[in-house]
Amino acid sequence: MVIVMDADATSGDIAAAVDAVTATGGEAYVSRGTSRTLIAVGGDTAQVPPPELQALPGVADVVGVSAPYKLVSRESHSARTVVRVADATIGGGAPALIAGPCAVETPEQTLAAARMAATAGASLLRGGAYKPRTSPYAFQGLGEAGLKILADVRDATGLPIVTEVLDAADVDLVASYADMLQIGTRNMQNFALLRAVGQAGLPVLLKRGMNATIEEWLMAAEYIAQSGTLDIVLCERGIRTFEKATRNTLDISAVAVAQQLSHLPVIVDPSHSGGQRRLVLPLSRAALAVGADGVIVDVHPTPETALCDGPQALVEEDLAPLREMLETLPSALGRARPQPVAAEGATA
Amino acid sequence: MVIVMDADATSGDIAAAVDAVTATGGEAYVSRGTSRTLIAVGGDTAQVPPPELQALPGVADVVGVSAPYKLVSRESHSARTVVRVADATIGGGAPALIAGPCAVETPEQTLAAARMAATAGASLLRGGAYKPRTSPYAFQGLGEAGLKILADVRDATGLPIVTEVLDAADVDLVASYADMLQIGTRNMQNFALLRAVGQAGLPVLLKRGMNATIEEWLMAAEYIAQSGTLDIVLCERGIRTFEKATRNTLDISAVAVAQQLSHLPVIVDPSHSGGQRRLVLPLSRAALAVGADGVIVDVHPTPETALCDGPQALVEEDLAPLREMLETLPSALGRARPQPVAAEGATA
Amino acid sequence: MVIVMDADATSGDIAAAVDAVTATGGEAYVSRGTSRTLIAVGGDTAQVPPPELQALPGVADVVGVSAPYKLVSRESHSARTVVRVADATIGGGAPALIAGPCAVETPEQTLAAARMAATAGASLLRGGAYKPRTSPYAFQGLGEAGLKILADVRDATGLPIVTEVLDAADVDLVASYADMLQIGTRNMQNFALLRAVGQAGLPVLLKRGMNATIEEWLMAAEYIAQSGTLDIVLCERGIRTFEKATRNTLDISAVAVAQQLSHLPVIVDPSHSGGQRRLVLPLSRAALAVGADGVIVDVHPTPETALCDGPQALVEEDLAPLREMLETLPSALGRARPQPVAAEGATA
Amino acid sequence: MVIVMDADATSGDIAAAVDAVTATGGEAYVSRGTSRTLIAVGGDTAQVPPPELQALPGVADVVGVSAPYKLVSRESHSARTVVRVADATIGGGAPALIAGPCAVETPEQTLAAARMAATAGASLLRGGAYKPRTSPYAFQGLGEAGLKILADVRDATGLPIVTEVLDAADVDLVASYADMLQIGTRNMQNFALLRAVGQAGLPVLLKRGMNATIEEWLMAAEYIAQSGTLDIVLCERGIRTFEKATRNTLDISAVAVAQQLSHLPVIVDPSHSGGQRRLVLPLSRAALAVGADGVIVDVHPTPETALCDGPQALVEEDLAPLREMLETLPSALGRARPQPVAAEGATA
Incomplete structure (x- = not known):
């Protein structure tokens, strides 16, 4: 009930x-x-x-409510939820673009990537200060120094920040810098972390576990909702299958299914699902066409030197086509056009 | 070479x-x-x-050619192939619609479904006379009687026919009625059948095996090509994964990857991948948006009595939205609009 | 019923x-x-x-019978079936060993491999004359010439032959040489072929499709049974998953589940599931321990020159450990010891 | 290096x-x-x-060391590691049995389950005080009260305790009660938690992620090792695949592969992989036969009232067959027999 x-x-x-x-x-x-x-x-x-x-x-x-996920079920709230992050919104008619570097590396690289994001029409900046890495010997992110860079870049560009948190113990620190907290695919069932971000008072971006069913994904959202925050954005980022031609298999149907089952907005990460720059635009078009509430993409000024996931980052020449797609496709689909945040200096 | x-x-x-x-x-x-x-x-x-x-x-x-699939590789033929089936074409700028009943049941049902297909803007009629069924006790299709019904409906509507063949021994018979031969997902590596259809002199629709990698799919196409026929259309119809909310997991990225690797047209079957009527239109939009050369969908005048896969069939009220999508989305994507076959009496 | x-x-x-x-x-x-x-x-x-x-x-x-697979269901026949192939048996207490080369290449190689099989304690010889290959340019098997080699080697060693058939049109020819017909993993749902082998009057070895559920596997067996032959041996050979450290993922639990659901014998192919010689003995031990009615393994006199799947073939030094395992493990598990066919000249 | x-x-x-x-x-x-x-x-x-x-x-x-997991690679330590937990050992010739209830519910239930474990020949007691549950509304475990029950039962039976920890913030508390810390499948890539348990000074049981490759599993072990603790036991507990006849698909080959790549002991959880009581003994036999260093099984005095995973728990009548298997199978496999901890009062 x-x-x-x-x-x-x-x-x-x-x-x-x-x-x-x-x-x-x-x-x-x-x-x-x-x-x-x-x-x-x-x-x-x-x-x-x-x-x-x-x-x-x-x-x-x-x-x-008959669904086991009560708060996030569409049964409890038939209107679709609109999540507000500073001046930006996710959900409702217009698709949102979130863009930025996979990892925060330097102030210059982050600022350059943020300006690329703004050029492409983004209303939020993504960027990782804490990186979950398969190897303990790999670059683990800059930590709080990275958060400070993100905050400086927000001041410079006006773009609010979404960034990942890996540990319940870090939630307060990350929340003191960020506008939105991200739960990564490997932590989708880190229940202590879900509870901690649910109590932090910020909107949450919840990536689907690469092995999680849609129902388990909604149950993970319920953990966050039950802990206090209903402003949750679901993000499909590809599941693990036998096919190795792509980094993961983008489950495009999951967008439509999750929107039928839940009132929460659902966005798509074409960068991490495809794992290849040349797939990002086609998959973004597919995401908008299936009805996704937005896309989140990697951009990088110099992908060949990126410390993390360079091959999937968009580069300068991809930004205009991405922006054009965001401006023209929604109306062809009967949707509102995106409203990028008025960014001071962002595209200057 | x-x-x-x-x-x-x-x-x-x-x-x-x-x-x-x-x-x-x-x-x-x-x-x-x-x-x-x-x-x-x-x-x-x-x-x-x-x-x-x-x-x-x-x-x-x-x-x-460095790829193991020489004839179907894009290395051998950088221009994209256009496959002609009677008056219809698949490939090139305009997306094709193939529609019809999953199985041919009666003359009346088949004609009604064909008229639905024409109403939606289809240029080819699909329909199974030989059905691969998991159970030996399930309806196995009408066989040659079904082929005759299809031929009569072609005469009545002008729509050319694509229909599945299950056994190398039946290829000549099916080819004497059909305009295009279909290889189903369970037979993608039935190499004797691939060779037989490759020698039949008709274009071929090759569904991806539900467990096949993209490379294996292209190798299956190479079997057909090597046997004589280069007019092959690839069809992504969902792969088998852990997720059970949909019948299969539509691998939307496979469309883009296959088009990068091969010159053959690639279409999508949203009916068999999603397995639910309400997913067919969103997935069709995603297919066109990612760049597919067409879609193949199930339609049925009375899905509740269908002998096969009723829950995924489109019904009368879905036809106008599908037609509108086919007419408006391509231009928003910078593609030509589809050209349905001028069908005598089809929509009368 | x-x-x-x-x-x-x-x-x-x-x-x-x-x-x-x-x-x-x-x-x-x-x-x-x-x-x-x-x-x-x-x-x-x-x-x-x-x-x-x-x-x-x-x-x-x-x-x-409530199961959809009536004839092969344990409900119809609670005693476990024993399949007889010439003088050999599969099922019942003693585990069977089937061994031989992946592909028949030459008379000398086949005879040498058959003698290796006999040394290891095999009661049947496996060997492919028709090979299902992903690439149309790869070695496709010797065809009837390979069948003749197998028949000669049977005369020389006394070992009955199990060999794969790929095409319904070849069933009579293959059946005129073989003692048991094999359906490979790619053909598990080639229903025309299943019906043809079911009518051939020989026992059948049915490999599980690499993407097939256990229920679909039993339904495939039902196609064969319904067509006339109840003497079917099921073979688990690994399924396709995300894990790539092994060629396939051996689903060891499927042996126990299939034996609970069906009265048919179930054997394991550790060579094709693991894909590596060093995994064959550990996986064979696991197969016998879980209760499998036998194992089928690749052996080759010179794997480094094998035309097919050399890396997974056992070599001379593996035969004694395999034989010892077959002689000692069954009694520790409360099962009878295997009874190899008395083979004239086989180990001479 | x-x-x-x-x-x-x-x-x-x-x-x-x-x-x-x-x-x-x-x-x-x-x-x-x-x-x-x-x-x-x-x-x-x-x-x-x-x-x-x-x-x-x-x-x-x-x-x-060429492997990316340096400390746990077999390259750095060719001898197999033996992990000592209080008086018990895991690794070396004799297979270990870890048994107990899925969740600690009451003192009586936990003591009864511990006595069942001892009867079966266990040398360690498993039992969860913190339970990772898909639903936030499901029983989440007794927390510290559960840890106290486990400690009391250890005093009564002499069995050392392995129990799961879910949150880095709880590691010190759990470590103050437990003899060994368990990382569950959903937390295999919770890197903050891996580092915290690596610093706790206790041996660690690391379950494989249900979607993790063997290499990712070893990298997770490397996180623990790099943080201070080399006494790690790997536990294969089934992976997620398309097959739904079992709860997960036990990847029996992964035991052999992990033992080839790493010096760490590898055990198997047949309860969570199969998800059915009747599969536990066959899968345990398979585990020992493939070479596993032990098994971890659920037991419960009254599975029909269990708060968690009752259908997979062994009951009283299963204990003698399990004990007999542990006593007889190892010698048939050329391995030492298990040495249960001398438990005061445990079987009285």
Whole structure:
């Protein structure tokens, strides 16, 4: 059961609804989003009569949910969620572009990549300061120094930042710099981390585990939602299959399926799924065409010297075609055009 | 090594080129396509000096090919192949629509489905008279009676027919009715069947094996090409993975990869990959957006009574949106609009 | 519904049972095995009263079967089937060893490999005269010349022959030389071929498709059984997964699952699953330990010159350890020891 | 490059070797195991001349390692590692049995399961106090209260404890109760957690990620080793494939491959791979036969009421056959028999 609060419910209303649930022995999990707050009711819900909850001030609806992921299920919230990150939005009609370097390496490289992102029409900057690497001897990211570079580049370009966090112990530090927290594919079922980012008060970008079913992905989102944050963006980034011609197999159908099952926005990472620069534009077109709420791509000023995933990064000459695609394809698909953030100096 | 013949090379030219190869102990495999003829040279090719071959009448080029699939490799033929099936074409700028019932059940059902196909803008009719079924107790198709129904429906609608053949022994019979022969996913490595259809003188639709790598798929096409027919259309129809929310996992990237590696047209089957009617249109959009040369979809007048795969068939109300997508999306993607066959009586 | 005939039922009894089914509009599929004959009843079985069938002469039992694979289901035949191939048996307590070269190359190589097989304790000789190859330019096997070599080597060693058939059109020819017909992994759902081998009157070795579920594998066996032959041996040979350290992933659990679901013997091919000589003995031990009815392994006198799959072939020094394992492990597992065929001249 | 210290090297010797590496600008990672200490040399190793290192006191060998996992590679340590957990050992000739309940539920259930484990011949008790669950609404384990129960049961039975840790922040707490720390399949690439357990001073059981390649598994072990602990036991627990007849697909070949590539012991979890009680014994036999250093199995006094994974738990009547297998199979395989811990009161 999920209690849907009015868009203008007060914190007093929310507290009263929680009290009504807990007073009868139920459990209440408050999940706050840009557009509205939901409360998941757990435990022995037979004790909590829906009509009484419905009558409380600020309660818009009380919904029975059959899916095991209550808060993120479309059953609890049939309108599609729009996630706001600083001035940017993900979800709704216009597709969002998130772009940036795979890893933050230097201030110059990060600024150059951010300007590339803006040129392509991005409204958010991606970039990793903490990198999950298969080898303990590989470059692990710059850590807090990388976060500082990202913050400086945000000041210079106006682009809000999404960056990955790997460890629950780092969430507060990363959240003090970032505008949106990213959970990577290897951590999709790192439940301690999911809970920690859910409590951080920032929107979350949740990549699908490379071996995770769509249901497991939505359950991972539920962990975040249950911990407090409903502003979650799902990201399909390819699954692991027998086919080795691409780095992963982009599961394009998963976008449509996840949008049918959940009200959360769903974006696609064509860079990590294909693993090859020349696949990024075709896969981005496919993503927008299937209905994705955006794409997240790697860009790099000098991919041949990149410390991480150079072969999949877009370069200067790819930016105009990407921007053109973002400007023309949505209307052909009956969707709104993207609204890039007005970036001071970004494209100067 | 591949000998590329001029578009207007005579059969005498081709025979002379073959003789030049075999005279020095090489093996020559002639592969005829709508646009041109290629000859693969096998065996001890060190014996055959390229300059002498180059000088022969009707020889356009002699090309060294590093890919193991010589005839279908893009190295041998950088222009993309256009396959002609009766009046319809697959490949080139305009995406093709192939539509029809999964299985031929009755004359009425087949005609109704063919009219639905024409309404949606199809230029070819699909329909199975021989059905590969997991269970020996399931409906196995009408056999030759089904082929006769297809031929009658072709007469009534003007739509050329593509239909599956399961057994090398049936190839001549099926070829006497069909305009294009289909190899299904379970037979992609049925090499006797590949050779038989390659010798039948009709264009071939080759579905990817549900467990086949892209390279194995191209090698299967090479079996057909080596046996005589270069007019092959590749069809991505989903691969088998751990994800069970869809019937198969549509490998949308495979379209782009196959087009990079081969000159053959590549189409997508969104019906068998998704397995659900509501996924067919989104996946068709994704297919066109990634660059596919067409889509092949199931339609059925009464899916609830279909003997095979009813849940994935499009119904009447889906036809107009599909047609609109085919008419508007290509130009937004910089592609030509499809040219449906002028069908007498088809939409009357 | 399955009619189980007495072990000593006459052909008249079988014909009478078939008549009783068909007289009331049902369909009867007779499947003959070494130990007994089963009849699958299809169509509208409500018309055929089980008590009347039960009363017919030679009828041992009439069994309702819930599995979609009626004849090969353990529900129809709870005792485990023993398949007899000339003097050799597969199934029952003692594990069988089938060994030989991947491909028949020359008389000398085949005879040498057969003597290696006998030294290792094999009771059947494997060897391919028709080879399914990914590339049309690769060695495709010697064809009938290879079958003749196999027959000569059988005369010299006393080992009965199992060999693959690729095309329904070749079944009679191959059956005129072979003692057992093999269906390879790529043809597991080549239904025309399954039917043809089911009608050939020889026992069949059915390899699991590399992408096939266990249920699909049993349904493929049902095609063979329904066509006439109940003497089928299932062979697990590895499935295709993301892991590339081995050629395929041996699904060792499938042996136990298939034995729970079906009365047919199940053997393991450690050579094609692992793809490496050094894995063959450990995987063979695992196969016997999990309960497999035997193993089928590649041996070659000179693997470095093999035309096919040399790296996985056992060599001379592996034979004694393999033989010792076959002699000692079964008793530790509470199973009978294997009984190699008394082979004239085989180990001389 | 890896520096192999003498078995009796002093901490002064180790410090001197580290200094020699770091003095020339290299990086040194000390990894301590029961049998010996290794030091991985990273950074610019060209600066560190092996002969000078070789000459240092306490240095047994200096080895160039081509594998990316230096410390756990067999190249650095050709003898197989034996891991000691309290009085129990894993690795070496005798297979180890680890058994216990999937989750700690109550003191009574845990004690009963521990006595079942001892009856079966176990030398370690498994049991989860922190459970990684797909759903945030599912039972998440008893936490520290569960750890206390495990400690009490250890006192009562003498069996040392292996238990899972999910969060780097919990490592110290869990380590204060446990004898061995377990990393579960979902956390195999939770690098922060791997580093934390590597620093905890306890041996580690590292389950393979359900989607991880063998190389990625060894790289995860390298994270632990590089952080300080060389006493790591690898555990194959099934991978995710298309086959759904079993919970996961046990990759039995991975045991042999991992043992060829690494000196670490490798055990098998037949309970989580098969997911069915009746598969546990056959898969355990296969594990021992392929050469696994042990098995880890679920047991439960009343599986029908288990809060987690009841269907795969062994029950009372399975214990004697399991014990018998452990006592008889190793000698048939040329291995030593297991040595269960002398457990006070355990089987009384």
